[in-house]
Every structure is written in structure tokens, then in C-alpha cells.
Amino acid sequence: MKLRILALATAALLAAPAIASAQDSSTDDRWSGTGELGLAISKGNTDSQTLVGKLGAKRTQGPWTYAAGAAFLQGESDDVESAYRYEAFGSAARDLSAKSYIVGGLRTERDHYASYEYQSVASASYGFRAIDSETTKLTFEVGAGYRWSKLQDLRVHENGVIGRGMMDFKHQFNENVAFYDNLLIESGKDNTFARNDIGVLVKMTDALALKAGVETRHNTDVLPGIKKTDTLTTVNVVYGF
Template sequence: MKMLLTAMAVVMAAPFAAHAGADFVEGDKTFAGEAELGATLTTGNTDTSSLKARLSLKQELGNWENQYLFEGLYKEDTEELTAKRYYGAVQGDYKFDDISYMYLTGNHEIDPFTGFDFKTIASAGYGHKFIDNGPMYLSAEFGPGFIYKKLDDEQQALLGYSSEDSVVAHGSMTFTYDISDSSRFTQLFVADYGDSLEGRSESAITANIIGALAMKFAVIVRYNNEPLDDKKSTDTETNMTLLYSF
């Protein structure tokens, strides 16, 4: 646990330490973001409600490019909670040149339907941009990391221990392609391999409606080859949201 806290502290502090020590002028600062929201509400014979929210921020400070991500998912069916997930991530990339960089990343996820109270991952390593020519972008990252997972009370009683942790090999790939001036396809893969294999894939298409407002359709797949108890290995999530860029 001490290793995890140390790693997370480094991840969280690195971008701000770089900000304090970097030699840059005011014009080097850039900040951009995207906010998403999708909701469903039905009443009558069936009472259901769902809410999906996401906030993605990007900041450039000299040689550092920092990214912040916050997601929330809530679903209720006839007053019964059927899904609840909160996810936060931060990453700092130190650019060596136009195509290579060092990354520091950490994320924290709360999803009680997996049998864990929470899961935290921290990693550091090397990233490379293979394609960055305007309409197409492809990058990959690889490095060592550490994962810590806290079991919920039911699983603790069943298994006889409270947490799991291990060193992992972390890898990710990001691909984007501008289909047209107003639409884009994005594909993200993330995998962490240690005592088990955990992965996440997100495929999305965005299409501009007007100005900075767009419609986004996304399919998210989460995979764990060793799920707890009677849990399933694969979770899928399909969303249609409004996206605002700023």
C-alpha cells in the first residue's frame, strides 16, 4: 500500500512541479476540454433513470502535456440500483521531442458491482507517436505499474482477506481518424497485466451538430480474465451523449 501511495503522489505532483520549475512564457499555456452528458428517464409502468457524465481536460505547460479525466455512470430501474461507476484519471506527458515522451499516470475507479470497493492503478513509462499528420493520430505507451484493489465487505467475508495488489505491465494505444471536417472516429485500448489481465476498450464516433456542440456514440468494453465470485469477465456500456468542446 505504501508503494501505491508513493506512486500516486508522484503522478499527482509531477505536472504541478513541472509547472513551478519550467521556463516558459505566457503564450506557452494552452487549456482545452470536453464535457459530455447523457440521460434517460421513463415513468409509468416502468420507472427507470440513467445518467452518464464525463469531463476531459488537457493542459500544456512547456514540455509537459497534462490530461485529466472524470467520469460518472448511474442507473436505476424501478428504484433498484443497477449500475454505479465513478472514475478519475490524471496523466502527465513529458515530451522529449515531437514523437517521444515519458508518461506518469494514475487512475481511481469505484464500481461496487465488481465486488471491489475501489481500484487504483499507477504507472510510468515511455510513449511514442507513430502517426500525427492532422487527420490521423496513433500513439502507444508501455511501462511498469502497480494496482491496488479493495474488496467489499461481502467479498472480504467470503475470501478471508481485504485487498489485492500486484505489479503490472501497463500498455495503451490511442487512435483517432477524422472521417470528415465534422466527424471523428476514436479507438482506445488499455491493458494491465499482473496477477490477472484487465483491459478496457472504447470505440467512439463524434459528429458536430453546431459550433462546439456534437453528438457522441460510444461503446465501452471492460474485461477481467479472473472476475470475483459469480461476476462476469466482460462488461459493456453503450452511450449516446451530447459533447461540448471548449
């Protein structure tokens, strides 16, 4: 278990610089993004460790914007694995105007302890940049897609058409402090999945920052004994490239 945590931590730390060094710095459309890593340790009546990592990158090329990313969560309590989740996404968007765009995307996640073993979504959406200033950005997306999902430890698949909505907000208080809030909703006849990620980012150097946030995940349809809502509070070190 601890070897797995160490391997995940090492991969998360090395991934961002590796992507950055692979880019041609002479071009304006190179990939840019962030990699982050956080570890929460509790000692006492219960010993627990939770490791989280994220990697996100974006590239703009003419009217097209490409994005990709991955994230993981690894937790153990009293040397017994208690949480293990990983996810990945990719998208391609094309501007229709300075304010609007269309975007197609793929998202998948696997969770060894949640109600759903996996949820994978292919979607197409219309996006609108409601606010796009130097200090404040507010973007909305609405669309539809198809979701493949499977209940944990059961041979029950829930596949079907979904509606998709996304809200992305960021406000830069000054050159060092920013507030962010990202909301994703995927709703179908079997289940509505909602994820909200809110927090504050404090820049320490040109490349490093501290990020304190709360991620809330909610499924309306869960198995008996499993809570509908999960909340994760983290403080991560963020590397920008």
C-alpha cells in the same frame, strides 16, 4: 436516488464551462478539453435510467503535457440502484522528441456493483506517436506500475506490480465527423483489466457535438455470479472548451 442523479447531471453540465472560464485566453498553454453527458431511459416491463458523464482536460506547456479527467455512471432499475461507478485520472508527460515521450499517471475507480470495489494505479510509461497527422493520430504507451485493489464486500486486497499498455486512435473523416478508439490494459498476477472505448463523434456547432460509443470493460478475475465483461452503449452530448 433521483436527487443524486440530478446532482450528478448538474455537476457534469457545469464543470466544463467553469474550467473554461477560469483560463487566461491570452496564453497558448491554457487548458482545453470536453465535458459530456448522456441519459438512457427504458420504459415497459422494466423501468430503468442510466446517466453517464465525463470530463477531460489537457494543457501543453513547452515539452510538458498535463491531463486530468473524471467520469461517472449512475443507473437504477424500477427505482432501485443497479449501477454506480466513478473514476478519475491525472498524468504528466514530457516529450523526448517529436515522436516519443515519457508519462507518469494516476488512475482510480470505484464500482459499487462490480467484482472489485476499487482499483487504483500509479504508473510510468514510454509513449510513441506512430501517426501524427492532421487527420489521423495513433499513439501507443507501454510501461509498468503498481495497483491497489479490493474485492467487493470482502476484506481481501490484491496489491501488486502490473504491466500497462495503451493505444489511442483517432481519424477525422472531415471537419464534422471523427472516429475514435481507445484501449487500456493493466495486467498483474491477480487480475488483468482491459477497457476499450470506441465510437463516432459528430460535430454540430463549434462547441457542441454528439458522441455515439460502446465501452467494454473486462476483468479476468471476478467473484462468483459476476460476469467478466461489461458493455455500455451511449449517445452523449459533448461540450468542448
